[in-house]
Amino acid sequence: MKVVMTIQSAVTELVRKECEAYRLVDLGLLSSVEEGVSMLLPVFETADLSVLDDFARFRVWRKEVLLLFYRQLDYAGFIREAGDSASFRCFLLSLKKRIIATLRERCKEPTIDRELAVPGKTLAFKLSAMLDEELFQKERRVLLTVDTPVLLEEICWDYCRRFFPVGMENLMIRLERDDSEFWNDLYLTIKKIAHTVTSGQSVSIQYRKDVLQEVWADTSLLLHGKVVEKNTPAFETPLHFRNYIARMCLNKCREAIRKHNFPDIMLTVTGEMHSEAFLYEEEAKDDIGLQKGNLHDIDCEDEEEVRRGLTVVLWDKLEPWYSELTRGIEEKTELIFLHYVEGLSYEEIAAMKDTRVSVEGRSRLVGKLRQDVVRTRRLLKLRFVELLKGK
Numbered sequence: 001m002k003v004v005m006t007i008q009s010a011v012t013e014l015v016r017k018e019c020e021a022y023r024l025v026d027l028g029l030l031s032s033v034e035e036g037v038s039m040l041l042p043v044f045e046t047a048d049l050s051v052l053d054d055f056a057r058f059r060v061w062r063k064e065v066l067l068l069f070y071r072q073l074d075y076a077g078f079i080r081e082a083g084d085s086a087s088f089r090c091f092l093l094s095l096k097k098r099i100i101a102t103l104r105e106r107c108k109e110p111t112i113d114r115e116l117a118v119p120g121k122t123l124a125f126k127l128s129a130m131l132d133e134e135l136f137q138k139e140r141r142v143l144l145t146v147d148t149p150v151l152l153e154e155i156c157w158d159y160c161r162r163f164f165p166v167g168m169e170n171l172m173i174r175l176e177r178d179d180s181e182f183w184n185d186l187y188l189t190i191k192k193i194a195h196t197v198t199s200g201q202s203v204s205i206q207y208r209k210d211v212l213q214e215v216w217a218d219t220s221l222l223l224h225g226k227v228v229e230k231n232t233p234a235f236e237t238p239l240h241f242r243n244y245i246a247r248m249c250l251n252k253c254r255e256a257i258r259k260h261n262f263p264d265i266m267l268t269v270t271g272e273m274h275s276e277a278f279l280y281e282e283e284a285k286d287d288i289g290l291q292k293g294n295l296h297d298i299d300c301e302d303e304e305e306v307r308r309g310l311t312v313v314l315w316d317k318l319e320p321w322y323s324e325l326t327r328g329i330e331e332k333t334e335l336i337f338l339h340y341v342e343g344l345s346y347e348e349i350a351a352m353k354d355t356r357v358s359v360e361g362r363s364r365l366v367g368k369l370r371q372d373v374v375r376t377r378r379l380l381k382l383r384f385v386e387l388l389k390g391k
Contacts, residue, residue, distance in 0.1 A: 012037050014065055022149040023091050029073050039072050040065060076147035083144045093132055095153060099160045100125050111165045115238035118192055121185045124165035128181035131174065135159055168235055175227045183224065190245055191216045197249040211256045218252045300388035310384045325383050332376040339373055346370050
């Protein structure tokens with residue numbers, strides 16, 4: 001009797017965990033945990049009690065129990081019949097979200113969320129309804145052949161590992177396909193960037209809220225249209241995309257200021273933007289007359305036009321000016337891109353440059369890199385002004 005009760009407890013615990021993990025009762029495979037236990041217990045009533053004290057043997061025994069359990073439930077037949085049902089799809093979605101949450105917890109590398117998601121939100125580990133449908137159609141043929149939920153979960157793990165975290169390429173695909181759940185979270189990021197931009201403007205507090213709402217709405221509409229129509233640059237990094245949005249916000253803020261007759265004062269972009277020197281937007285080329293390599297409209301006495309013109313030349317590597325500007329300082333120019341565009345700290349750049357240097361040597365290298373960046377920015381600007389004066 002003692003053996004029966006011990007085995008019964010083990011079987012009951014197994015069935016209970018399976019029901020909780022795979023929603024066997026909710027999906028209609030069982031009416032209760034007790035029903036599952038009653039199906040299995042007669043088979044294992046005479047099982048050797050020692051199996052419960054030997055972990056290796058218990059694992060084998062547990063696998064046999066579950067295999068028999070799902071054969072009796074005809075799980076394979078259930079999947080074939082109910083694989084497309086709303087209830088099963090709902091379970092599958094929750095299973096994948098649980099897997100993705102685990103992947104997110106384990107992820108140690110930087111993701112697009114660092115630049116493009118507000119706190120509490122994620123784009124890198126977002127499974128929207130639209131994305132879930134696309135993934136399901138890809139995995140459907142394989143899913144409908146499984147005979148246990150363990151195998152089902154393994155397939156889901158495989159798909160999730162391959163797709164998550166979402167990178168820039170897949171993010172743009174989601175946005176181009178007008179995936180509303182991705183857009184809704186990105187709109188929050190746009191609002192945060194718009195707030196940073198408008199907060200740097202010398203506008204009365206009583207009007208600033210209205211300007212923010214206008215900039216946020218106009219930028220969101222403009223960006224949505226451009227992305228869905230595939231009319232944006234190819235974004236190499238999340239920071240590139242963030243700065244593209246920031247430039248849009250900056251332009252929309254100026255439009256709002258002019259429309260409401262506020263003083264048109266240059267904004268100071270701070271915080272997450274890293275540097276105003278590397279904010280980029282496609283339309284800036286037209287604004288400063290820099291079309292097809294044409295510099296004739298830039299006023300070399302206008303600091304803003306010079307800054308914007310230099311940004312476009314460096315970002316797009318427009319020739320022949322890019323080679324002229326960076327001659328002899330190519331490596332130091334690359335430092336600027338690593339720091340301001342890729343968002344790497346001087347410490348991270350130093351680690352890339354020399355992995356064998358001592359702590360003291362690393363500190364000196366960081367200081368040198370910082371000085372090189374400051375001097376190179378100054379030199380690039382001077383060279384650009386000289387080119388403009390000699391045009």
